Amino acid sequence: MHRVMIHPASYENCQRAVNRAFELFPQQIKGKKVVIKPNVLRISKADEHIVTHPSILRAVVDKVETLSPSELIVGDNPGLFAYGENKTSFETTGLLDAAKGYYRNIGDFSMQLDFNPEYLPHVGVSKAIMEADVLISLPKFKTHGLTVMTGAIKNSYGILPGAQKARLHQIAGSPERFHEMIVDVYRLRIPDLFIMDAVIGMEGNGPASPDLRNIGVVLAADNGVAMDGVVARMMGLDPGELRFLLKARDIGLGNFDLDSLELDGDIPVVPDFILPPLSGQKIAGSPTINERMQAKMRLLPEANSELCTACGACIDQCPASALYMAEDIPQVHRDLCITCFCCQEICPEKAMTLQ
Numbered sequence: 001m002h003r004v005m006i007h008p009a010s011y012e013n014c015q016r017a018v019n020r021a022f023e024l025f026p027q028q029i030k031g032k033k034v035v036i037k038p039n040v041l042r043i044s045k046a047d048e049h050i051v052t053h054p055s056i057l058r059a060v061v062d063k064v065e066t067l068s069p070s071e072l073i074v075g076d077n078p079g080l081f082a083y084g085e086n087k088t089s090f091e092t093t094g095l096l097d098a099a100k101g102y103y104r105n106i107g108d109f110s111m112q113l114d115f116n117p118e119y120l121p122h123v124g125v126s127k128a129i130m131e132a133d134v135l136i137s138l139p140k141f142k143t144h145g146l147t148v149m150t151g152a153i154k155n156s157y158g159i160l161p162g163a164q165k166a167r168l169h170q171i172a173g174s175p176e177r178f179h180e181m182i183v184d185v186y187r188l189r190i191p192d193l194f195i196m197d198a199v200i201g202m203e204g205n206g207p208a209s210p211d212l213r214n215i216g217v218v219l220a221a222d223n224g225v226a227m228d229g230v231v232a233r234m235m236g237l238d239p240g241e242l243r244f245l246l247k248a249r250d251i252g253l254g255n256f257d258l259d260s261l262e263l264d265g266d267i268p269v270v271p272d273f274i275l276p277p278l279s280g281q282k283i284a285g286s287p288t289i290n291e292r293m294q295a296k297m298r299l300l301p302e303a304n305s306e307l308c309t310a311c312g313a314c315i316d317q318c319p320a321s322a323l324y325m326a327e328d329i330p331q332v333h334r335d336l337c338i339t340c341f342c343c344q345e346i347c348p349e350k351a352m353t354l355q
């Protein structure tokens, strides 16, 4: 039976919730190599809540320090091509300070591992992740245009350094295949402990939406499927409608059914929670939505001319080269777009919307 902790918390007092997580899910840390992986989507400010809040990271680092690891590393692989922006992403979000000197650019060294040949025969994974004795994942409670929600399982997509993430987006080619592929990435190195920042969460057009919700909890679990099942319920979703959770459950990585979970705390369903366009959960298997997608009557990104600064970042990072600049505003080739929503994720002005 999996256990999920749901503990009331603010950013000021989150140490209590983090300490409780380590009580419920004790880890053998003394003399071991520990890696802490927050969700660092891209360069942003902490109060945009696009990334795991620095207070949560700080509380976890403080706790792990007391358990005497032989080595402690804090790292992630932000963005789709962001080899050079790793440290800047940590710096601007306040996560560099919170890491207390343990930050490393884990994108610098990677190891080749066998992968699902349906996508790629091999992928490179950050060496630090693969060599960790204890891997602690710090996801953020957020929506996601492609996977509906981004939580424990999706946070592991960041174990892939740089451009591979974009390449896999392109190879996946459809939301359904992307749902399945992130589970294959997750299982390359399943984290030992998950501590989720759900103090302030994100709804609407995530994972970089301006729509934030005060939720006031920290979640913890030693199973990502169980944690994401609880997060889905908090968002008002049936976890059984999310394709990535179904795949993870079906291949034996965990369970999200309530009768297979032991809850430490009550599930706080967020009232009137706004899901991403497509009503999210329908991506899981609705024939109507699939049909519309096949017919290309689907959502496409569109830049808001009032917000767009014509910086070109979305064009540079589109894995399908589906964007071009015309009269200082990005335009999309609808036949090339693979609806990966990376442009929305990467836009620093939150100017990319789905239409």
Ligand code: SF4
Binding pocket: 303, 304, 307, 308, 309, 310, 311, 312, 313, 314, 315, 330, 346, 347, 348, 349, 350, 351, 352
């Ligand atoms: S990344 Fe955003 S601001 Fe920059 S060109 Fe694209 S839509 Fe405009």
Ligand code: SF4
Binding pocket: 301, 317, 318, 319, 320, 321, 322, 323, 332, 336, 337, 338, 339, 340, 341, 342, 343, 344
């Ligand atoms: S235009 Fe945007 S959604 Fe379409 S393929 Fe490029 S990055 Fe993905």
